[in-house]
Amino acid sequence: MHAMPSAKPAAAPGAPDAAPGDPALRFEFCGLNFASPVVLLSGCVGFGEEYTRIEGFSNRDAGAIVLKGTTGKPRLGNPPHRVYETAAGMLNAIGLQNPGVERVVAEILPQLDFSETRFIANVCGSTLEEYVEVTRRFDQSPIDAMEINISCPNVREGGVAFGNYPHMSAQVVAACRQATGKPLITKLSPNQTDIRENARRCIEAGTDALAVINTVMGMAIDVTTRRPVIGNVQGGLSGPAIKPIALLKVHQVYEVARPHKIPIIGQGGIVSATDALEFLIAGASAVGIGTALFYDPMAVKKINDGLGEYLRAQGLANVTQLVGSLRTGREMEDCAVSG
Ligand SMILES: Cc1cc2nc3c(=O)[nH]c(=O)nc-3n(C[C@H](O)[C@H](O)[C@H](O)COP(=O)(O)O)c2cc1C
Secondary structure (H helix, E strand, O other): OOOOHHHOOOOOOOOOOOOOOOHHHOEEEOOEEEOOOEEEOOOOOOOOOOOOOOOOOOHHHOOEEEEEEEOOOOEOOOOOOOEEEEOOEEEEOOOOOEOOHHHHHHHHHHHOOOOOOEEEEEEOOOOHHHHHHHHHHHHOOOOOEEEEEOOOOOOOOOHHHHHHOHHHHHHHHHHHHHHOOOOEEEEEOOOOOOHHHHHHHHHHOOOOEEEEOOOEEEOOEEOOOOEEOOOOOOEEEEOHHHHHHHHHHHHHHHHHHHHHOOOEEEEOOOOOHHHHHHHHHHOOOEEEEOHHHHHOOOHHHHHHHHHHHHHHHHOOOOHHHHOOOOOOOOOHHHHOOOO
């Protein structure tokens, strides 16, 4: 077992206040107390209010909530269609629609109850300067942490280019690092040749944690009109269809992150406690759910319950004991060729 020292069981007392959940699920992530390893993902929960109207749903069940991607200026996003259901997944090309960092900080953050859970901003930009501007503004806000989105496949400039080239990723991370002392999480793209090298460069540049993975690029065609279904032509694929890809990327990034004690938020297609367990065993300290929330907002509760049951059945006192506990007799290099 390789429990990450930076993801150790949370010492009581600590925010979120009066966490009602299972003590075995509580742990510390980058110095923040999480009531559960389950994180609600950016773009799938609006600005933290999205599901609070649903009976039985509580923000308190989540370890953290990542807010919608935020840019320096407001963005209207891409033309429709912006989402499309695929086999076991969903394509989206929202195009980072958001009201801009100033409104998020001045009008939205004051509405959030920071005693419920940890709130994490999702920082986006088209230029290095914009990433820094957004980071600096959030640094002067009550936000708990920031996630740098260098991996959005749905905007023409910025995002994806920064995320696909390790040296550019490192530049963004280093610049944001200068702009804040709050925990910085860097969200990596699966749409690149060597995610390990990218992770390595981001760690060197000062990231405190990594989020693995953002969506996988894809497209769909309407054969009647012979047009792309998605207005942006291409979109990001999410949901169970990408789970095996995401799991391998987490396993690969963990190899690089583990010696540096850099925790990972594993994500991509998680819908059940078993999915979440796979990511924890592969090396994630926390697990994100996004697309599953669109059809089952209660997935958070179910995953928490399932994780607790598994820990008890395995005689484990805390979820951190599972992190990176994969049993493999072979090194990854031996497995490089398959089929
Ligand atoms: C509709 C939609 C909007 C998204 N918007 C963002 C975003 O603004 N910033 C970001 O970093 N990721 C965004 N994502 C990616 C998710 O946060 C997540 O990394 C990805 O969907 C994989 O997880 P999942 O399969 O559980 O959905 C979005 C995903 C979806 C489905």
